[in-house]
Amino acid sequence: xxxxxxxxxxxxxxxxxxxxxxxxxxxxxxxxxxxxxxxxxxxxxxxxxxxxxxxxxxxxxxxxxxxxxxxxxxxxxxxxxxxxxxxxxxxxxxxxxxxxxxxxxxxxxxxxxxxxxxxxxxxxxxxxxxxxxxxxxxxxxxxxxxxxxxxxxxxxxxxxxxxxxxxxxxxxxxxxxxxxxxxxxxxxxxxxxxxxxxxxxxxxx
Amino acid sequence: xxxxxxxxxxxxxxxxxxxxxxxxxxxxxxxxxxxxxxxxxxxxxxxxxxxxxxxxxxxxxxxxxxxxxxxxxxxxxxxxxxxxxxxxxxxxxxxxxxxxxxxxxxxxxxxxxxxxxxxxxxxxxxxxxxxxxxxxxxxxxxxxxxxxxxxxxxxxxxxxxxxxxxxxxxxxxxxxxxxxxxxxxxxxxxxxxxxxxxxxxxxxx
Numbered sequence: 487x488x489x490x491x492x493x494x495x496x497x498x499x500x501x502x503x504x505x506x507x508x509x510x511x512x513x514x515x516x517x518x519x520x521x522x523x524x525x526x527x528x529x530x531x532x533x534x535x536x537x538x539x540x541x542x543x544x545x546x547x548x549x550x551x552x553x554x555x556x557x558x559x560x561x562x563x564x565x566x567x568x569x570x571x572x573x574x575x576x577x578x579x580x581x582x583x584x585x586x587x588x589x590x591x592x593x594x595x596x597x598x599x600x601x602x603x604x605x606x607x608x609x610x611x612x613x614x615x616x617x618x619x620x621x622x623x624x625x626x627x628x629x630x631x632x633x634x635x636x637x638x639x640x641x642x643x644x645x646x647x648x649x650x651x652x653x654x655x656x657x658x659x660x661x662x663x664x665x666x667x668x669x670x671x672x673x674x675x676x677x678x679x680x681x682x683x684x685x686x687x688x689x690x691x
Numbered sequence: 692x693x694x695x696x697x698x699x700x701x702x703x704x705x706x707x708x709x710x711x712x713x714x715x716x717x718x719x720x721x722x723x724x725x726x727x728x729x730x731x732x733x734x735x736x737x738x739x740x741x742x743x744x745x746x747x748x749x750x751x752x753x754x755x756x757x758x759x760x761x762x763x764x765x766x767x768x769x770x771x772x773x774x775x776x777x778x779x780x781x782x783x784x785x786x787x788x789x790x791x792x793x794x795x796x797x798x799x800x801x802x803x804x805x806x807x808x809x810x811x812x813x814x815x816x817x818x819x820x821x822x823x824x825x826x827x828x829x830x831x832x833x834x835x836x837x838x839x840x841x842x843x844x845x846x847x848x849x850x851x852x853x854x855x856x857x858x859x860x861x862x863x864x865x866x867x868x869x870x871x872x873x874x875x876x877x878x879x880x881x882x883x884x885x886x887x888x889x890x891x892x893x894x895x896x
Contacts, residue, residue, distance in 0.1 A: 601826060604809040617808060618889035620846040621828065641825040643848045648892045684823035687853045 488516045488675045491566035493557070493578040494523050498530020500576035500597055503664035504671065505537045513668055515675045516572070520564035522557060524580050540564060554586035568593065572674055574667070575629065584631045592681065594629040595674070597667045599659045601625060601641055606634035611656045614646065622646050622655065624663045626670040628681070637684050639670045693721045693880045696771035698762070698783040699728050703735020705781035705802055708869035709876065710742050718873055720880045721777070725769035727762060729785050745769060759791035773798065777879055779872070780834065789836045797886060799834040800879070802872045804864045806830060806846055811839035816861045819851065827851050827860065829868045831875040833886070842891045844875045844884060 490508075492501045501521060507513045521534035521541045531541045542560050546553070566573065568590060575582075575596040587594060600610035602625040605617070614622045623643040630636035642662045646655060673679050678689045695713075697706045706726060712718045726739035726746045736746045747765050751758070771778065773795060780787075780801040792799060805815035807830040810822070819827045828848040835841035847867045851860060878884050883894045 601806060601809065601824070603822060603824075604806065616889065618843050618891060619806070619808075620830075620843055621806060621848055623826065625825075638823050638825055643826055648890075684821065685853075686823060 488570055488572050489519045489565040489567070490516050490671075491519055491561045491564065491571065491573045492521045492534075492576050493573065494521060494528050494530040494576050495525050495579040496528050496530060496577050498523075498528065498533060498576055499660060500574075500663055500667055501530050502533050502537075504574060504576070504667060505534065505539060507668045507671075509537070513671050513675070516671060519566050520560060522560055524578070530576070551583040551585040553580075554583045558586060558589060572671065574671065576667075581633070582629060587629055587631055592628060595639065595667075595670060596627055596629050596634070596636070597663045598625045598627065598634050599656065599663060601643065602627065602634055602638060609652075611659060612652045615650060615652060615655060620646055622659065624659050624666055626666050628686070637681055637686050639673070639679060639686050640666055642666045693775055693777050694724045694770040694772070695721050695876075696724055696766045696769060696776065696778045697726045697739075697781050698778065699726060699733050699735040699781050700730050700784040701733050701735060701782050703728075703733065703738060703781050704865060705779075705868055705872055706735050707738050707742075709779060709781070709872060710739065710744060712873045712876075714742065718876050718880070721876060724771050725765060727765055729783070735781075756788040756790040758785075759788045763791060763794060777876070779876065781872075786838070787834060792834055792836055797833060800844065800872075800875060801832055801834050801839070801841070802868045803830045803832065803839050804861065804868060806848065807832065807839055807843060814857075816864060817857045820855060820857060820860060825851055827864065829864050829871055831871050833891070842886055842889050844878070844891050845871055847871045 494501050505518055508518055518539045521539050523531050523543050526543050526545050534541050544556050573594045601623045605613040621643050625641045626639045628636040644658050680687050699706050713723055723744045726744050728736050728748050731748050731750050739746050749761050778799045806828045810818040826848050830846045831844045833841040849863050885892050
């Protein structure tokens, strides 16, 4: 069994999709242990609590590893550790320190609303529209010390329509994010992801 | 009718696909007027000649606009002008000068073997494999003064497989390049492309 911790900062729509998928057994062998927010008022906290998952706010002025070691401590208190833990970032708007990343190397996933390496960072959908791409999508990747630069686990594409706005594009991508994230968590839980350098391969069952 | 000039440097596989599509009326209202190479031994030259298209080599040590004005002169001699000309780059391995681009603004197309803005420049497929993306593809774009930075007309995706090599990936992308380029030339010839800033829209028929 994999013990899952989810880090959020806002509404946690990917968090909600993951928790529902676990509830409905669309994700197997994964137990959601804790949802942690760096913002006290993140609406996702209430949703998680309603779904019966422990929640915790880590809100203070510490920086870098000073802050992250409190997160790690909460994760460990909830059995999310280096042996059988998985940490999913779901709209977590904080840069994670190298110490945290190295401690949980290969066990932190993030989803990003573009086909990385195109449009990393904030407002990826707006960046994509302004660039004028005809195809965008989303990426699930392992987190490394860069911003949205870690090894890619999976990607899904969507077509950008001429009439798309940031909102319509974001909504369509978000639906794909939910499905893709669930797929990737399952693969992780089944032990089917192997990483060679930057390339993540999927082992067949 | 659109008068087409194609610039090549090598085998001209996209050139061949375009010329065949015109022959088979898969591209309409476009007359191939001339194929120009900057390399005397480009194998594409013979292919073009066999298909009954005029060919020309512009091979000398001139640089930038000094060189390009010879290209422009050849194009004009073959009726490829700013009124009803279209210039397609097909593996043309030379940077085009701003003067040439401005003269034929919105009339020069290129195809690139990645989902731009990811992996511009040389060896795009190798770059994609080394990055570890799960999706790549190709892009047809108008040429501007940057390298592979012009407004995007269309993009197609292909999945990157775990066992892909640079060669297998390049081959699959190339098949998509052929089809996409043909589609875009048709849209151009039908007057269906309108550009607003960086966004290229397709007008319905």
